[in-house]
Amino acid sequence: MLEKQLEYIKSKTDFRPDIALVLGSGLGDFADEADIKAVIDYADIPGFPVSTAPSHRGRLILGHIGNANVAIMQGRVHLYEGYSPRSVVSPVFLMKALGAEILFLTNAAGGINKNFSAGDFMVIEDHISSFVPSPLIGENNDDLGPRFPDMSEVYSKRLNKIIVKTATEIGIDIKKGVYVQLTGPAFETKSEIKMCSALGADAVGMSTAIEAQAAKYCGLEVCAVSCISNLACGLTDKILSAAEVEETACKTAPRFRELIKKSVERICNE
Ligand code: HPA
Numbered sequence: 663m664l665e666k667q668l669e670y671i672k673s674k675t676d677f678r679p680d681i682a683l684v685l686g687s688g689l690g691d692f693a694d695e696a697d698i699k700a701v702i703d704y705a706d707i708p709g710f711p712v713s714t715a716p717s718h719r720g721r722l723i724l725g726h727i728g729n730a731n732v733a734i735m736q737g738r739v740h741l742y743e744g745y746s747p748r749s750v751v752s753p754v755f756l757m758k759a760l761g762a763e764i765l766f767l768t769n770a771a772g773g774i775n776k777n778f779s780a781g782d783f784m785v786i787e788d789h790i791s792s793f794v795p796s797p798l799i800g801e802n803n804d805d806l807g808p809r810f811p812d813m814s815e816v817y818s819k820r821l822n823k824i825i826v827k828t829a830t831e832i833g834i835d836i837k838k839g840v841y842v843q844l845t846g847p848a849f850e851t852k853s854e855i856k857m858c859s860a861l862g863a864d865a866v867g868m869s870t871a872i873e874a875q876a877a878k879y880c881g882l883e884v885c886a887v888s889c890i891s892n893l894a895c896g897l898t899d900k901i902l903s904a905a906e907v908e909e910t911a912c913k914t915a916p917r918f919r920e921l922i923k924k925s926v927e928r929i930c931n932e
Contacts, residue, residue, distance in 0.1 A: 663752070664752070664756060667709065667710060667756050668759050670707055671702060671756075674702055675702075675724060677731065677733075678761040679724060679732055679733035679761060679762045680762060680763055680764065680930060681732050681733070681764045681766055681926060681930070682732070682754075682757035682764070683732055683734050684753075684765070684766070684768060684873065686767075686768040686869065686888075686889070687907060688770060688891070688908065688910075688912050688915045688918065689768055689889075689922070690719050690736055690737070691919075692922065692923075693725070693734050695919060695923045696723060696726060696727050696732060698724070698725040700724040700725075701723050701724075702721065702723075703720065705720065707722070707756075710752070711745050711749045711750065712739070713743070714739075720736065720737045721736040722735055723736060727923060728927035728931070729927070729931060730926050730929065732926060733757055733762060735757075738750075738869060738873070740869055741794060741872075742845055742868060747795045748797050750873070751872055751873055751875075751876035754876045754877050754880070755880060758806075763882065764818075764884070764885070765884050765885075766884075766887075766926065766929075767869075767873055767874060767884070767887075768886065769867050769886070770867065770907050770910075770911045771841060771865040771867035771890060772855075772865060772890070772892050772893065772895070773890040773893045773897070774859050774864055774865055774897070775837070775839055776897070778837055778839075778890050779890070780890055780891060780910050781889075781890065781914050782835075782837050783829065783834060783837065783888065783914075783917075783918065783921060784836070784837040784864065784865055784887065784888045784890060785826060785829075785836055785838050785885070785887055786839070786865075786870070786885075786887065787822065787839060788817065788840045788841075789816065789817075789840060789841045789842065789843065789874060790840065790861060790871070791843050791871035791872055793842070796875065798875065798876065806880045807879035807880045807881065811879040813878060816878045816884055817884055817886060818883045818885055821884075821885035822838075824925060824929055825885060825925045828924045828925045828928055829921055832924060834917060836921075837890075839863075839864025841863065841864070841865050841866070841870060842861070842865070842866050843867060843870060844866060844867075844868060846868035847868070849895055849902040850866060851896075852895050854895070855894045858894075865888050865894075866894055870888075887921065887922070889910070889911055889918050891906070891907040891908075891910040891914075892906050892907055892910060
């Protein structure tokens, strides 16, 4: 399937990305920042998983941000949509096959760390993916990566430094922390959040960790930033809703866009 997908994209454009960027909730219109060279609907890519989540638009946009050649994934699929872990990460392998060397992931997440507020950004330093099935289960494709890949540094210290420096320069007090991925689609219970907190997680979400795991496995350099769209269950009296997540994600979108854009520009200039 990967070959077919690659063939299809090559038949549309010879654009070769350096960085692949996955846009999470609220960042859907980030592509306005790019000098666009090609737009491909996910639905037209053979076997490509098509997103059903709110505000995940389902387009691959190829273009320039500053000096960077970027493949922007406008929307992703999640385990809770019913896709297998392998399908969820298949776009990561396609990005690698297209020539990308870096995967930059973004998401909206619930804040667990008591020092976080809704509207904060967190650079992901590590993750806990033990509650979701690994996308690497099954026969290994040795051409993609090793059977037992090392995960001691999934998120690149080099890239994280660039993101933190960029954030500081534009006046964002960026947080750092550990992201835990759960399957969703239900938000967590108070006890589950207590458990995640006891395990060392600073933020919780329904994506990202398995994409990062797959990317590390196939040799991509990885970084990820969460927009803390709400405080996790039990940290406030509020009832959680997708509407609240979307609302905060949209409110913070201009700052998030600026942070991602400037970080991408800097990554390509260093
Ligand atoms: N929990 C899980 N996923 C999320 C949350 C949350 O509180 N906020 C945004 N995505």
